[in-house]
Amino acid sequence: MSDVYAARRSRLLERCVTGGSEAALVTGPANVRYLAGGAPPGSVLLVGPGHDLLLCTVDPFADHSAGTGPAGRPAEDLRVQLLPSAEGDPAVAAAERAAGAGVETLAVEEHHLTVARHRAMRSVAPRLHLEDLGPAVEQQRIVKDGEEIAALRIAAEIADQALGELLESILVGRTERHLALELERRLVDHGAGGAAFPTSVGTGPHSGLAGHVPTDRRVEEGDFLSVCLGADYRGYHSEIARTFVIGTSPAEWQIELYDQVFAAQRAGREALAPGTPYREVDRAARRVLEAAGHGERVGPSIGHGVGLENGEDPRLAPSAMGKLDACVPVTVDPGVHLPGRGGVRIDDTLVVRPEADGGPELLTITTKELLAL
């Protein structure tokens, strides 16, 4: 595995050199993890010149640190410098070191680095020219390799298992908060490092809301129940949402709304192919909901990339620029919420594949039929 990280770093360095920088300082936590294999809290990665160096204030190999936890363990061949925490900011130490090694131009992640840290770096290394690396690492992360997709498959399977078990239990009378906590416990039971993001459970009027924070409302007969969860497996994050109806006979409006969101989600899934513009995927799903009169109720995007972060590039949104590639895992997650009544959200994690390989690979396989529980 060490080779993988070294290859990622040399690809980044090549890009920097082309852009006129001899080295890059990576400070975004997921970016550090992607390139180093592990990222203890607060660590930064200096890529080039010569040996790459991970600078930390927490020992990534100590048994109490993030090394054995969800933050991962740095690649064996990577040099690690442990700074006494009193010595301050690893980014500043990295700037000093780069300047000392004769670097003239250092590329930094201006979208992660605060103004105060940037200034502190300039003040310890006044002759070092700081350039913007931009989202170069985020872009490198979009297309996943086999190991990454394997981790996402397991993360998706864990979420499917947790959800499946919940559906077998009695739901009426239980609160959103407790259902969410139980799902998170089950994720861990099935081998997740933790929840990929706070589990959302919405009942009745709260159903179908994106990012709904669970409350003490209890599940009642006749409710829609929508659940959105994901597992973190080796740092990789799956995402799934399903909506159910509680009781034996869904109301007319529930069946109709479910069918509309389902049709939109299917259209989005079917649009996933290498070469398809991001916004075409959004268009495919959004069009269905607009035709049903829900245009105003659809969120700003209908999906996003998943990987080491929960909502990473690409965004599947009307204004997004770019095209899908093979081996890009994304969500397709449209939802509609009718104020005061509730709503439907259906969300899958899929990997974009060429048609010759059978089209998009569905990772979250829980049924999308409207189940009455």
Next chain:
Amino acid sequence: MSDVYAARRSRLLERCVTGGSEAALVTGPANVRYLAGGAPPGSVLLVGPGHDLLLCTVDPFADHSAGTGPAGRPAEDLRVQLLPSAEGDPAVAAAERAAGAGVETLAVEEHHLTVARHRAMRSVAPRLHLEDLGPAVEQQRIVKDGEEIAALRIAAEIADQALGELLESILVGRTERHLALELERRLVDHGAGGAAFPTSVGTGPHSGLAGHVPTDRRVEEGDFLSVCLGADYRGYHSEIARTFVIGTSPAEWQIELYDQVFAAQRAGREALAPGTPYREVDRAARRVLEAAGHGERVGPSIGHGVGLENGEDPRLAPSAMGKLDACVPVTVDPGVHLPGRGGVRIDDTLVVRPEADGGPELLTITTKELLAL
């Protein structure tokens, strides 16, 4: 309550005006919440000129948003501008608005704002001069008012309850992960919005480690078991750690180590008084552990402020500058870990009070006797 937030904002604005800025842009999430009453994800607060304005991309009053969740609800009298999420960064919109209102100098939180956002603000408002506000809001937050201390008292009580219930259950054979999840469920059962930070449970060789990420190791006879948890109640975060011994008879070394850490923690608690330099509190606790030969094993600080964030100002550390005030809630949390054997951590949340008021108020009241479970 609205008055409280308005008073906090006008105090900040006064400070800005003294420093030569006519307005301040607050972007640190806990700072926004402190001044606005609620901070939906990504929201920013423009304080002055004229009416203060909260700029959000998520509606803080919609029932699905953070408004009803742990992020709180903005004060009623505060003006709120909801930006379409496609319109981009609320900080950039705030810069445009400030420039449009005739502001010449805007104070910004350079320790929160990224270089990229700062540049985007300058590019939409090239004549607006951006000054550094520094940690002005963080400093304002150090001394708490009665409402804040009341919330912390409840947060501490909830953590005490969760911990007390765990101690009544069978522990041997259960994993660190499951104990941590159970504690977090109990926090919510007792009314917490959630855990204040990831609950840490360490058994045997993992005991006594600060921030240990729970593993699948099971509790065994003869183990030390150390637990660190906290509740989030209305945004305010308590913190408590206790260490127990599993089985009927602690070993000699366990009793000795426990006594040493307990003595250090007591010395730290007893040093809490208005006017005491932060580093004297650290010194008082650290001295005891140094005398016991554990100097190298003590962490970089022996306590920190608590409030809307978990580790906020002040830091009780050797190099910290400043003195305690009355009504400052802090932790006193020394610990010692012996590699391969385990260790002890004892942590309380207390509020600094003058001697005339009976000295420091202990919020986390779970016993600190060495319990054999």
